[in-house]
Amino acid sequence: MRLHKNLCFAVIDGLTLIFNEGHYADKVIQQLLKRDKRWGARDRAFVAETTYDIVRWKRLYAEIAEVKPPFDRDNLWRLFAVWATLKGIKLPDWKYFESTPTRKIKGRFDELSKIRKFKESIPDWIDKIGLEELGEAIWTKEIAALNEQADVILRANTLKTTKEKLQAELFDLDIETTILKGYPQALKLNERANVFTTQAFKNGLFEVQDASSQLVAEFLNVKPGMRVVDACAGAGGKTLHIASLMENKGQIIAMDIYANKLHELKRRAKRNGAHNIETRHIDSTKVIKKLYGKADRVLIDAPCSGLGVLRRNPDAKWKLEPAFVDKIKATQQDILQQYSKMVKAGGQLVYATCSVLPSENQKQVETFLKSESGKDFTLAKDKKVLAHKSGFDGFYMALLERKA
Structure with missing residues (x-):
């Protein structure tokens, strides 16, 4: 492969925004791909995949290159040189690559590949929590699978x-x-x-929509004519799937605390020909209370750490903080306690996350079922989806039934 300067510059510019200015990788790459209309599919793929690759392996490459964040442009070129060397790409005679120690890079890679936190390029605290919750054998396989490029x-x-x-x-x-x-x-x-x-x-x-994500709406057991609430709908991927399963018959109430996401859902629903969706912005507890005991089905696709979807969001590794994970667990339980009240007697609820941590999944359901709000519910079934077994995103879903 021959490296082209304008494409490499685009990658370096993208990494500057992601690593030093905290921009989201997917948004940065969308912008980069609009930079030059003359780029063909191969050029665009190089920019997107190289940027994602270096984001994914940031810790490993930085350790090999002996650089620390925040990265100046020279340091970013050193990360790029590590990426290219490990890919077997011959470095051109550019000033950025002067005195790149190719042999040393390969030696350091072999050495660091014996230590999981470097090999899988993750912060110490994520390695620690994964190890504690899943055990060494499963965590080692799971984090390796979460570092593979996601299928479309x-x-x-x-x-x-x-x-x-x-x-x-x-x-x-x-x-x-x-x-x-x-x-x-x-x-x-x-x-x-x-x-x-x-x-x-x-x-x-x-x-x-990832294959694991597609399992969630199926898990909800919806039927045409029902009243269904998608309580954390976001931009509506699962809402639209529910609409298709309901054949546009019945009512879907799509709710979220972010109004802009619901605007995007409306746009997508129009394109999909989904006519039975009504959006409601959760701007106070009244919006939820109005629906107490009125829904045949409720989907709680809860906010979570997102550790199950690192394949498609590799920059999340570097943005996540331990305090956020602790905070989100409290939010998950609060949502379960409040939103479960929308389920009518005899109705069903699905609690789902895109996390692989039992503390966000099974343990949240156990805590809920032991609580006052959960006493009328029973666990019908649950499903743990691990990336190393399924080949798709890590997910969890639990089907709860409210006593008639």
């Missing part, structure tokens, strides 16, 4: 098409996909492609 998974919108018709339509656009067994609406892209520019996406035939 589509969910066919059954309000407008079928999985098979969508696969055929994409094939005509030279986008090949594989049907995933056990995931009723999922298609996996065989090669990465910008599917958002396709007419099929603009017509609302599919959404991009």
Whole structure:
């Protein structure tokens, strides 16, 4: 592979924003890809994948390069040189790469690869909490899986098409996909492609949604005609899936504390042809109290550490703080206590997170069931999805039934 200066400069500029100014990697990469209209698919892929790679392996590369954050541009070029050397890319004769110790880089890599926190490039505290909660054998496999590049998974919108018709339509656009067994609406892209520019996406035939995330709406047991509350809807990935499972019949109330996310949900719902969704901004406890005892189904896709989705959000490793994880656990329990009251007698509730930590998952459900608010509920079933077993994001979901 031959390195091109304008592409490498884009990567360095992106890393400056992510590492030194706290910008989110996905937003930075979206901006970088608009920088030069002459870039082809390969150029754009290089910028996106190289940036994500260096973000993912920041701690390992910084240790090898002997640099510490905040990184100046010279230090970022040293990280880049480590990345290129380990990828077997010949460094060009540029001033940024003068006196790069290629042999030493490979030796340091072999040495550091014996220590998990360096090998998997994670902060000490994340390694410690993963080890405490999952045990050495499972945590070692799980964090390795969470460092792999995520596949692109589509969910066919059954309000407008079928999985098979969508696969055929994409094939005509030279986008090949594989049907995933056990995931009723999922298609996996065989090669990465910008599917958002396709007419099929603009017509609302599919959404991009990880396979594990697609299990959550299925877990909720919705039926056409029900009243369903998606209590932490965000921009609505699972809301839209619920709408398709309900065949646009019944009512979905999509709620969130962030009004801007609900605006995005409305836009997506229009594209998807989902007409049974009503959005409600949670700006006070009254919004929740009005629905006490009125929902057939409630989905609590709770805010969490996000440790199960590090494959697609590698910069989260460097933004997360131990104090946030402690705080979010208190928030999760509070949400369960309050939002569960929306479930009517005989109704069902799903509590879900994109975390792999039992303290955010099973233990939250256990605490809830022992509480005053949880005394009328029983655990029907739960599902723990680990990335190293499924090949997809780490997730947890528990189905709770309210006594009739």
